[in-house]
Amino acid sequence: MTRAQRADAVDNRDRIVAAARSALARSNGAADELKLHLVAKAAGVGQGTLYRHFPTREHLLAQVYQQEMHELMDSASALLAKLPPFEALTQWLDRIVDYARVKRGVIAAIEATAWQGLYADHHDRFDQALDDMLDRAKESGDVRSDVDATDVILLLGALTRVPPAEWEARSRKAVAVILQGLRTW
Helix, strand or coil: CHHHHHHHHHHHHHHHHHHHHHHHHHCCCCHHHCCHHHHHHHHCCCHHHHHHHCCCHHHHHHHHHHHHHHHHHHHHHHHHHHCCHHHHHHHHHHHHHHHHHHHHHHHHHCCHHHHHHHHHHHHHHHHHHHHHHHHHHHHCCCECCCCCHHHHHHHHHHHHHCCHHHHHHHHHHHHHHHHHHHECC
């Protein structure tokens, strides 16, 4: 009986996080618009169940952030396994644009100290994934040999300056400019 309850609890937690991610995606990452009672309803659980798993909005947002980061990091090796290196890098950076939209709202809503801890947990994995993609693209001759992950991360920092109302028009254009600058031509 305990096993069934545990599996049910895990399922409830997963549905809550999925509902929160979906709500954040619909609101373009506006975490302040995340209504917990609507998340619970969309997940098919009561508010008590939601609060048992996530005592505060920040706890739920932190879990959404962690899940997004894990998926982003895991996708790097999968993309490299099935695509030419530069195309894999392009698609991965495109995923970063989608991730960054959600991240903006999540970062704004999570307490600064909690955010630092979340970021520290994923910083090395992000750098390693980007390094792997750049190394493979350099080996194939598609990316300049004089760039590294830090260069790309600094350039991606420009995404934080894109106004939310202009996100769709400017974010992917900014990444396209970064990719053109990385090419060897």
